[in-house]
Amino acid sequence: DVKVTQSSRYLVKRTGEKVFLECVQDMDHENMFWYRQDPGLGLRLIYFSYDVKMKEKGDIPEGYSVSREKKERFSLILESASTNQTSMYLCASSSYSGRDRGYEQYFGPGTRLTVT
């Protein structure tokens, strides 16, 4: 089974702190994603990476950065946390599985971040 793990399930940080959220996948997937999940807004893509050291902005990259130094690890960084970044953060990975299956995304358990 594909396993996607995230470093913390719950995290409480203060405004202005630098926050690191880490994600690790064990299936050698080339693609990795960071989403933010808020009630009524679904999943919004923050950043994604399709290879080591490669990254692309998603729909809401402002206030975030990412790092992918190794294929299995994708980090989301909040340079200076703000209260409006309080949210559930989901990591996912995917790989092409052929024409019939396309890219199926596998998700981590999520990190619920509270910024006070």
Add this chain to the structure above:
Amino acid sequence: AQTVTQSQPEMSVQEAETVTLSCTYDTSESNYYLFWYKQPPSRQMILVIRQEAYKQQNATENRFSVNFQKAAKSFSLKISDSQLGDTAMYFCAFMILNAGKSTFGDGTTLTVKP
């Protein structure tokens, strides 16, 4: 840009009955995939069912089936014989062929009542 709309924020169904969740999307692409994902309370999101746009036959996975209407850009999920374990938030998602990333709807919270 692609958009995915789930018009039912919340739904409920009695155990053993059938329920249909709606999803519409907007795209100018002709080759794409559609997915339904399930997120149970406090648990990880998992794939329920997928549909390739080039296939006319509707996908089925046990009690889960879809009604894919390509011309109408509609992709509904039918859950038959609903079980308490089906209680979850369900997300419809769209992916362009070879794009690697998906666009998600806002989700529908389904509650199965005993």
